[in-house]
Amino acid sequence: MAKLVICDHPLIQHKLTFIRDVQTNTKDFRELVDEVATLMAYEITRDIPLESIPVETPVIKTEGKVISGRMLGLIPILRAGLGMLDGVLKLLPAAKVGHVGLFRDPETFQPVEYYVKLPTDVQERELIVIDPMLATGGSAIAAIDVLKKRGCTQIKMMNLIAAPEGVKAVQDAHPDVDIYVAALDEKLDEHGYIVPGLGDAGDRLYGTK
Ligand code: URA
Numbered sequence: 312m313a314k315l316v317i318c319d320h321p322l323i324q325h326k327l328t329f330i331r332d333v334q335t336n337t338k339d340f341r342e343l344v345d346e347v348a349t350l351m352a353y354e355i356t357r358d359i360p361l362e363s364i365p366v367e368t369p370v371i372k373t374e375g376k377v378i379s380g381r382m383l384g385l386i387p388i389l390r391a392g393l394g395m396l397d398g399v400l401k402l403l404p405a406a407k408v409g410h411v412g413l414f415r416d417p418e419t420f421q422p423v424e425y426y427v428k429l430p431t432d433v434q435e436r437e438l439i440v441i442d443p444m445l446a447t448g449g450s451a452i453a454a455i456d457v458l459k460k461r462g463c464t465q466i467k468m469m470n471l472i473a474a475p476e477g478v479k480a481v482q483d484a485h486p487d488v489d490i491y492v493a494a495l496d497e498k499l500d501e502h503g504y505i506v507p508g509l510g511d512a513g514d515r516l517y518g519t520k
Pocket of ligand 1: 391444446503504505506508509510511512513
């Protein structure tokens with residue numbers, strides 16, 4: 312079973328409280344989400360492999376560590392995932408970015424792809440799927456399906472806030488995908504909102520409500 316990692320760094324927890332706050336305006340909300348995404352990128356890359364290379368300092372020839380292994384790919388789920396993208400790119404500027412857009416079919420309630428644009432070498436990369444809210448897990452599972460159908464094998468999921476229902480759904484569907492969250496909340500309400508949550512992440516990021 313994949314890991315669920317709660318990124319409980321005090322800076323992340325502090326900023327998340329103001330992200331949750333209904334009084335936080337769009338500009339501050341966007342900036343805080345960006346900052347937390349950067350901090351979470353630090354946690355999510357903690358286990359990426361290193362290799363030693365020779366380096367000559369002004370004093371001596373020695374060895375230093377550099378990142379090795381697969382290159383990274385970031386996969387924001389449209390639209391709210393875009394709110395965390397730049398924050399992650401600040402730490403991982405060489406990562407390539409693929410976009411996955413999904414909507415929920417009003418009759419079947421199943422997620423349907425409306426936009427998929429991925430790096431050509433996506434299956435060779437270690438991927439981080441980004442979406443602020445892991446609610447029912449429907450979009451996350453569908454986005455990971457999109458990637459696996461194209462041959463991707465190394466996938467992590469990054470969310471600001473998750474509901475236990477969403478975590479379980481993703482773990483059941485994709486037991487190989489580790490999930491990184493800033494908070495694991497209590498539950499979903501009858502409208503599919505995470506409780507206590509932060510409301511609609513897309514609307515709060517883009518001021519559409
Ligand atoms: N999507 C959101 O933006 N917020 C929720 O609480 C659940 C899903």
